[in-house]
Amino acid sequence: MRELPADAGRPMGPPRVVPYRFDLSALVRRSVASLYSHLVTRPTGQALRYGIERQIADLGAPCLSVLDFSEVVVLDYSCADETVAKLIQRYRREDRPADAYLIARGVGERHRDMIEAVLARHGLALVAEVDGVGFTLLGELPALEREVWAAVERLAMASAADVATLVDAPEDALAAALDSLASHRVVLRRDEPVPVYCSLTSLLMAG
Amino acid sequence: MNVIHLPGSLEERTFDQLVQALAGRGEGRALFDARRVHWVDPYGMLALLAVGEVAGRGGERPLLQLPESAEVTSYLARMGFFEHAAELFELHGPRRRAGEGGHSDVLLEITPVRSHADVHAVVDRVNERAQAILTRQLDYPSREAFQFSVILSEVCQNIVEHSGAHGWVATQTYNWARRLGRKVVVIAVMDLGVGFRGSLSGEHAARYGDRWSDAVALEAAFIHGLTRFRDPGRGQGLQQIRKLVGRWGGKVSIRSGTARIAQVPDWDDAPPMEERLAPFPGAQICIVLPARAEGAA
Numbered sequence: 001m002r003e004l005p006a007d008a009g010r011p012m013g014p015p016r017v018v019p020y021r022f023d024l025s026a027l028v029r030r031s032v033a034s035l036y037s038h039l040v041t042r043p044t045g046q047a048l049r050y051g052i053e054r055q056i057a058d059l060g061a062p063c064l065s066v067l068d069f070s071e072v073v074v075l076d077y078s079c080a081d082e083t084v085a086k087l088i089q090r091y092r093r094e095d096r097p098a099d100a101y102l103i104a105r106g107v108g109e110r111h112r113d114m115i116e117a118v119l120a121r122h123g124l125a126l127v128a129e130v131d132g133v134g135f136t137l138l139g140e141l142p143a144l145e146r147e148v149w150a151a152v153e154r155l156a157m158a159s160a161a162d163v164a165t166l167v168d169a170p171e172d173a174l175a176a177a178l179d180s181l182a183s184h185r186v187v188l189r190r191d192e193p194v195p196v197y198c199s200l201t202s203l204l205m206a207g
Numbered sequence: 208m209n210v211i212h213l214p215g216s217l218e219e220r221t222f223d224q225l226v227q228a229l230a231g232r233g234e235g236r237a238l239f240d241a242r243r244v245h246w247v248d249p250y251g252m253l254a255l256l257a258v259g260e261v262a263g264r265g266g267e268r269p270l271l272q273l274p275e276s277a278e279v280t281s282y283l284a285r286m287g288f289f290e291h292a293a294e295l296f297e298l299h300g301p302r303r304r305a306g307e308g309g310h311s312d313v314l315l316e317i318t319p320v321r322s323h324a325d326v327h328a329v330v331d332r333v334n335e336r337a338q339a340i341l342t343r344q345l346d347y348p349s350r351e352a353f354q355f356s357v358i359l360s361e362v363c364q365n366i367v368e369h370s371g372a373h374g375w376v377a378t379q380t381y382n383w384a385r386r387l388g389r390k391v392v393v394i395a396v397m398d399l400g401v402g403f404r405g406s407l408s409g410e411h412a413a414r415y416g417d418r419w420s421d422a423v424a425l426e427a428a429f430i431h432g433l434t435r436f437r438d439p440g441r442g443q444g445l446q447q448i449r450k451l452v453g454r455w456g457g458k459v460s461i462r463s464g465t466a467r468i469a470q471v472p473d474w475d476d477a478p479p480m481e482e483r484l485a486p487f488p489g490a491q492i493c494i495v496l497p498a499r500a501e502g503a504a
Contacts, residue, residue: 038330040360041323042368074330074353076360077447081440109350114357117447121440 038074045082062099064203070106075114085118103200104128125184127200135201148177152187156202159194213241217251219493229258230485237262237269244274249377250395250493252288257397259295273300287316315378326363330356345498361444362396370400389498399489402463403428410435421464422482429468457496
């Protein structure tokens, strides 16, 4: 990736979204009948997902939902599939119930394999703050899309032309990569005269 | 009376002898003679419960003549074997209480699995103990040791989600000094439900036609991640277990119906697939995780 030009990035502010944090460990205690300390089994994952969906629906506004894994000790594949993969799928669909974006925080090494496995299984992606790594893009996306995502992260808000200042690729390829990232909902697209894309982490910080 | 003599060593390698003897028994009440049993692991214990339940179906409870070895009966007591066996067998011979025979080094006693709540209970109970054993005794890095609970959770969920019956799980650490020169953790999970073929038949049998069998069903689930559900998110558990256990140089085998499939490490000589075994209901899973070899990454 190239160096960031001094005037890179967009002058206008980011769009308004409501950041909303879900402490998954606490939420599972509210969402399922028993007090479970680990995120295991499909019914637990389903209960958790329904709880998150309900709260997103109650907000009634575009929202950036933070899935906080920091208190989660054990996360199994079944629960990760129900909580993470199916939640992302639900808000990726055209008929999504709300305009929600998801971001994960507190992801440790003990969670990462499970999250990456379910993302790969469904061809999904997720922005996550991973212990010792910082914000990164999880999921099996092509190298160019990963590079473009990193560029948007640096710029906070960017068009394809802005990204071209950092990534050496034809502008139409960059535009396609940005649209793919937007369709994965790992960046937020704004349809201005020229489409611009916002990084989820910048929206998180702005909130 | 049908007397079935148990092998001296009750473990995965001798399970087929037991099933063969059960299949070949005549009419009348069965007596399982365990007097000469000098070694038993979690798989062997669950196997004994399973054959006891099958032998008692539709007839009188079988008899179980307990091992003469005090060491074995003491271990059976620590694993909670007798309380489960008493429901399935008429027990004879010396029994010990769990407190006798010193401090318990059991990782997970025989635990029934009937519901998702039981799976939570297993993970709650075993996670901290497993962390300590895997990191301190088997030299697993902490992030990998956490996955032990994930493995347990997924194999136990297999019973609840697919077998249509109850099952059991048990796990223990051993020093396989002669066999491997290292410590191992053995996980055994068994049920007496519909088996892999029964679970998958409705959704997948037609596609395989005449080739459909226990072996094909096992391969479909274990290698290709097929399940009876159309949800593509299903079926990850066994596949991920296979990958994890492979990464750790361990062994995983699943016997169901008349076949057994295994992922075999270089320290074991089991065949990757066995067919035409004596029929037995449900699924019997054995996972062996060896201590990290010196110099392992």
